[in-house]
Amino acid sequence: MPVTDKKCSVNNEYAFASETKFLQQARNLVAEIATDCGFSEQIVFDIKLAAGEAIANAIEHGSPNGKSNSIKITCYCENDDFIVIVRDEGRFKKKLPVGTGDNVNFRGRGVLIMLALMDKVIIDETKSGTSVHLSKRYR
Amino acid sequence: MPVTDKKCSVNNEYAFASETKFLQQARNLVAEIATDCGFSEQIVFDIKLAAGEAIANAIEHGSPNGKSNSIKITCYCENDDFIVIVRDEGRFKKKLPVGTGDNVNFRGRGVLIMLALMDKVIIDETKSGTSVHLSKRYR
Amino acid sequence: MKIEVTKEIVPVIEITGEVDYFRAPELESAIDDLILDGNRNLLFDFSKADYIDSGGIEVLIGTLRKISKVGRLNFVSSNDDVVRLLDLVGVSRYSTFSLFSSKDEAIEDFKEVLKKCQ
Amino acid sequence: MKIEVTKEIVPVIEITGEVDYFRAPELESAIDDLILDGNRNLLFDFSKADYIDSGGIEVLIGTLRKISKVGRLNFVSSNDDVVRLLDLVGVSRYSTFSLFSSKDEAIEDFKEVLKKCQ
Numbered sequence A, B: 001m002p003v004t005d006k007k008c009s010v011n012n013e014y015a016f017a018s019e020t021k022f023l024q025q026a027r028n029l030v031a032e033i034a035t036d037c038g039f040s041e042q043i044v045f046d047i048k049l050a051a052g053e054a055i056a057n058a059i060e061h062g063s064p065n066g067k068s069n070s071i072k073i074t075c076y077c078e079n080d081d082f083i084v085i086v087r088d089e090g091r092f093k094k095k096l097p098v099g100t101g102d103n104v105n106f107r108g109r110g111v112l113i114m115l116a117l118m119d120k121v122i123i124d125e126t127k128s129g130t131s132v133h134l135s136k137r138y139r
Numbered sequence C, D: 001m002k003i004e005v006t007k008e009i010v011p012v013i014e015i016t017g018e019v020d021y022f023r024a025p026e027l028e029s030a031i032d033d034l035i036l037d038g039n040r041n042l043l044f045d046f047s048k049a050d051y052i053d054s055g056g057i058e059v060l061i062g063t064l065r066k067i068s069k070v071g072r073l074n075f076v077s078s079n080d081d082v083v084r085l086l087d088l089v090g091v092s093r094y095s096t097f098s099l100f101s102s103k104d105e106a107i108e109d110f111k112e113v114l115k116k117c118q
């Protein structure tokens, strides 16, 4: 049973150095929190994947100083939404991922996957970093 | 000089039937409002293009009943942001644009262009329609 | 958007106005006709065009694929915003794509290239 | 993610665990080695894998392009989420991609195909 209660106590923060080896544990933590909040296995997969894409981007594109940058993930419930926020310390890149020219590759599907799997996506680029906010409604 | 005043009187709404022939006038209206708010030619181009992509998507993907659906555009200034909201009456499509298989095409760049040109992008899918919120900071 | 096709040393596709998502198919079919006629070298004159969105970009990239390594696309524009966008989306990184600020230069370039082919 | 390559009627790439953005290059290089060796038919056994993100999908699509029309990629998974994702991103629409729920079926299929080639 989904917890649609405004008083859901989930408001969990996880901070870690921007290292590729932490991607798997970070997305699995988000998946566990979503499971605890009562989502079905299928929706948990969607949340895990969308969050995984955002975390991968934060490490790959949002950490100008590499491992000395940190990533912060916050998960909480608000009204009818389960929300994951991924914050990094980078500037949003003003370039589209389009391969090296003659070879248009498949890059650039991360954001489209987030949109396809979540109900609301906010990408907010500020001077102190990018934050990606993903929400999934309880249905 | 950008109007960074909270009391900027721009809070303009434009509603029209979801027809392809209205795309050009709708994006040009947004461009004129942005010009009036004091943005440079280059930033006006960026706002026009990002809004144009959102309006094209609203017509193409967010109008299940074609011309009998309507599109609403709102432009306003808030604090240091110029905001354009494009609302449609459709459901967000849970499919990625990937061509017909063997031919991966270039589709699916609209959202990436919005992200590259604007500072904050919100895509919110509700039961009554999708809204795309684009903000550009005055600098 | 208005399209006019003329024939110089290569076909010249002159576009006036704004190329967008819903007008792009018209441009695509004009180009497809030229490619069907055997043309692999094309000149896009964008001097009188001041807007192109992802739909127009899709046609440009589609054209670059269709003419592949055997053809060239010379593109004329001195509109800073259009040029910046072509760079953003990666069109300018295709080896068969070249940007010129005037039609004369784009034609001169084709003359040079076609001379070498003889 | 763990990768194990064995040779049956075609090379079998068995993946265990989670394939993501930062592990995908490892998978790609294992596949590239097989393609360099002249293989065009590949069996991906995903039975023991339960996660793939856009980085892994990119490798799959890249492989489909590399083996192009001459090869086939038979993919084994009965994980509903993985199958749903392959459908969402369009991998399953490639004519050279086929999905199987068991490795045996995927191998049977290759036997049929390769028989026709003789």
Ligand SMILES: Nc1ncnc2c1ncn2[C@@H]1O[C@H](COP(=O)(O)OP(=O)(O)O)[C@@H](O)[C@H]1O
Pocket (backbone or CB within 6 Å): A053, A057, A058, A060, A061, A062, A088, A090, A091, A092, A093, A094, A095, A096, A097, A107, A108, A109, A110, A111, A112, A130, B112, B115, D054
């Ligand atoms: N956290 C981030 N910080 C900076 N740029 C980002 C971030 N997330 C995404 N981007 C930009 O958006 C583009 C699209 O992201 P995505 O769809 O995930 O594709 P990919 O990561 O495969 O390139 C990236 O190529 C990058 O330029």
Ligand SMILES: Nc1ncnc2c1ncn2[C@@H]1O[C@H](COP(=O)(O)OP(=O)(O)O)[C@@H](O)[C@H]1O
Pocket (backbone or CB within 6 Å): A112, A115, B053, B057, B058, B061, B062, B088, B090, B091, B092, B093, B094, B095, B096, B097, B107, B108, B109, B110, B111, B112, B130, C054
């Ligand atoms: N207003 C909308 N309503 C429903 N779906 C949308 C809307 N905007 C975008 N989408 C979905 O997001 C995908 C990506 O959009 P975009 O990047 O603009 O690419 P394109 O429109 O070229 O396919 C679309 O293919 C569509 O499935």
